[in-house]
Amino acid sequence: MRIAILGAGDMGTALATPTADGGHDVRLWGTAYDSAVVDALRVGAPHPRLGTPLPAGARVFAVDELGPALAGVEVVVLGVTSYAIGPVLNAVGDKLRGVSAILTVAKGFDESDDGRIRPLTDLIAERVPAAVVGIGGPSKANEVARRRPTAVLFASSDAAILRICHDAFETEVYRVGTTPDLIGVEVAAAMKNAYAIALGIADGLQIATGMPHHNLRAALFPMAVREMGRLAGGIGGDPETVSGPAGAGDLQVTITAGRNRILGELIGTGVPAEEAVRSLTSADTTIEGYAAAKAGYRLATSLSGAGVTADYPLLSALSAILLDRAPVFDTLWAAVG
Amino acid sequence: MRIAILGAGDMGTALATPTADGGHDVRLWGTAYDSAVVDALRVGAPHPRLGTPLPAGARVFAVDELGPALAGVEVVVLGVTSYAIGPVLNAVGDKLRGVSAILTVAKGFDESDDGRIRPLTDLIAERVPAAVVGIGGPSKANEVARRRPTAVLFASSDAAILRICHDAFETEVYRVGTTPDLIGVEVAAAMKNAYAIALGIADGLQIATGMPHHNLRAALFPMAVREMGRLAGGIGGDPETVSGPAGAGDLQVTITAGRNRILGELIGTGVPAEEAVRSLTSADTTIEGYAAAKAGYRLATSLSGAGVTADYPLLSALSAILLDRAPVFDTLWAAVG
Numbered sequence: 178m179r180i181a182i183l184g185a186g187d188m189g190t191a192l193a194t195p196t197a198d199g200g201h202d203v204r205l206w207g208t209a210y211d212s213a214v215v216d217a218l219r220v221g222a223p224h225p226r227l228g229t230p231l232p233a234g235a236r237v238f239a240v241d242e243l244g245p246a247l248a249g250v251e252v253v254v255l256g257v258t259s260y261a262i263g264p265v266l267n268a269v270g271d272k273l274r275g276v277s278a279i280l281t282v283a284k285g286f287d288e289s290d291d292g293r294i295r296p297l298t299d300l301i302a303e304r305v306p307a308a309v310v311g312i313g314g315p316s317k318a319n320e321v322a323r324r325r326p327t328a329v330l331f332a333s334s335d336a337a338i339l340r341i342c343h344d345a346f347e348t349e350v351y352r353v354g355t356t357p358d359l360i361g362v363e364v365a366a367a368m369k370n371a372y373a374i375a376l377g378i379a380d381g382l383q384i385a386t387g388m389p390h391h392n393l394r395a396a397l398f399p400m401a402v403r404e405m406g407r408l409a410g411g412i413g414g415d416p417e418t419v420s421g422p423a424g425a426g427d428l429q430v431t432i433t434a435g436r437n438r439i440l441g442e443l444i445g446t447g448v449p450a451e452e453a454v455r456s457l458t459s460a461d462t463t464i465e466g467y468a469a470a471k472a473g474y475r476l477a478t479s480l481s482g483a484g485v486t487a488d489y490p491l492l493s494a495l496s497a498i499l500l501d502r503a504p505v506f507d508t509l510w511a512a513v514g
Numbered sequence: 515m516r517i518a519i520l521g522a523g524d525m526g527t528a529l530a531t532p533t534a535d536g537g538h539d540v541r542l543w544g545t546a547y548d549s550a551v552v553d554a555l556r557v558g559a560p561h562p563r564l565g566t567p568l569p570a571g572a573r574v575f576a577v578d579e580l581g582p583a584l585a586g587v588e589v590v591v592l593g594v595t596s597y598a599i600g601p602v603l604n605a606v607g608d609k610l611r612g613v614s615a616i617l618t619v620a621k622g623f624d625e626s627d628d629g630r631i632r633p634l635t636d637l638i639a640e641r642v643p644a645a646v647v648g649i650g651g652p653s654k655a656n657e658v659a660r661r662r663p664t665a666v667l668f669a670s671s672d673a674a675i676l677r678i679c680h681d682a683f684e685t686e687v688y689r690v691g692t693t694p695d696l697i698g699v700e701v702a703a704a705m706k707n708a709y710a711i712a713l714g715i716a717d718g719l720q721i722a723t724g725m726p727h728h729n730l731r732a733a734l735f736p737m738a739v740r741e742m743g744r745l746a747g748g749i750g751g752d753p754e755t756v757s758g759p760a761g762a763g764d765l766q767v768t769i770t771a772g773r774n775r776i777l778g779e780l781i782g783t784g785v786p787a788e789e790a791v792r793s794l795t796s797a798d799t800t801i802e803g804y805a806a807a808k809a810g811y812r813l814a815t816s817l818s819g820a821g822v823t824a825d826y827p828l829l830s831a832l833s834a835i836l837l838d839r840a841p842v843f844d845t846l847w848a849a850v851g
Contacts (some may be wrong), residue, residue, distance in 0.1 A: 315732030
């Protein structure tokens, strides 16, 4: 099978490993932000952040080689962050004819023209002619690239496409479960980044006070999972999905490492939220959980109205901390109630 | 209110803090194993393991002062590990007349005379005339003793007693939720220790290979929660309880620190299970998760028969690793399947 991965970021590049290991013709295309990555991988050097070279069987394509990268391709992986989805789809244009499935690693929400907050996969489905497959589950890119055991969840309403993608991507060390609940997986995938900020605040309180706040962090964990389920259910997903790998599992790994957790940690140590966000954001890096918290809170409000604080106490507290300069510990602890 | 805490171990002693802060007359009684603790606390020194002295309002009683410790007491906390429940109840004898509630921090299973595996609270209820209250939720003792924010869950079928205990124990930093689902809380409280061994194995694989296994650990997390729910439901509890603080929340904190996680870590680095268990066990310390894994697996088998591997894949793998010298990584990873 010919598989193109669009975006040579960490997760896009990491997915070259299971697909190349599966014997497929894998093309990794770098965006304008990936030129240093492309240069490195092209000469067999490691990916600058992942630390691993491209696996045998995968080839790398530069930003001006999108046409050749997509030629004859049957499956496309959108390997860019949520902010780059629009520009990359613009660049791709009508080159996706013949593609049957488009998988996405981007996590977040889109605001549709009528102001509705929806999973990014809705936007993608609107713009491409292929079946959309969401990827959820705990999956740190550096471990995927190094063939460490990883179990993910592919989600699509198209059962036949789901089977094809499962068979194409699964290896001995990259297990692919499947679910028809695309909404549940996408809500969990987006919101786990937001909730990781909240749980990261407990890590920051540990730094600020010199004393672990593990009990607090653990108390927030099931609240986060419950609220993710409520949000998913509110827009037509299965609330149970978040109890599995895409919700609880992915949140578990997201609070172990990554920028969302670090944002929370900074805030927990006393750095004002807007300053912490600014310090972690640059031209080509964003904090997906910050955007997800904002969009998720708006979505929760649209579902709950005046009851949003009761229905989503943790998300409401997080939103107040991130956007309204609410006192950090008091606001978070009041949410535990 | 007069409250006696039986056992001056970490958690028993820690509970002197919220109760003394609540203005109660708190008596902490040390068992024969606690004489060094009693001696230290009596002169105002810190608890040797917790690192904190007894809070104002709490008094300490030595092993031969059980009578005075229990005089006029209305609420008793059983602050000993599962192995010590029987001996302590023997020592207490008929001194619990007038006690309306007995709370227990011990986590585990008991085998009744007819060979049935049951929560320890069933054994306690059989032997004491008071209402039994289980304590669940993420609650590291050192944080409770230091008044770090902690949210727990009290469980009892007796709603009036539950209310009394809630009011007696809750403080600004020690939040007490309540549930009638004693079985669900007790199964989760016992089994989270067992599953923490399984997740700890991923930490050991990191040490053994020099490479994080966070994806694996996170993949195991929702499996553990799901199996705890199935087990609770199988003996009359509410499977949903495990999604909350007593299941997912407590598992979250248990995989952060503690002996159960360390047992898994040792096994993950390649130490044979029986040797790892031996190295962590001594006269007055036990690994509650090891006993819970054995009893839990027997309970799961009694509920599932030949289908135990399908219904409880992670617990089955853990049991095979702990008891049957099954190859560690292959067995664990096959369970994710």
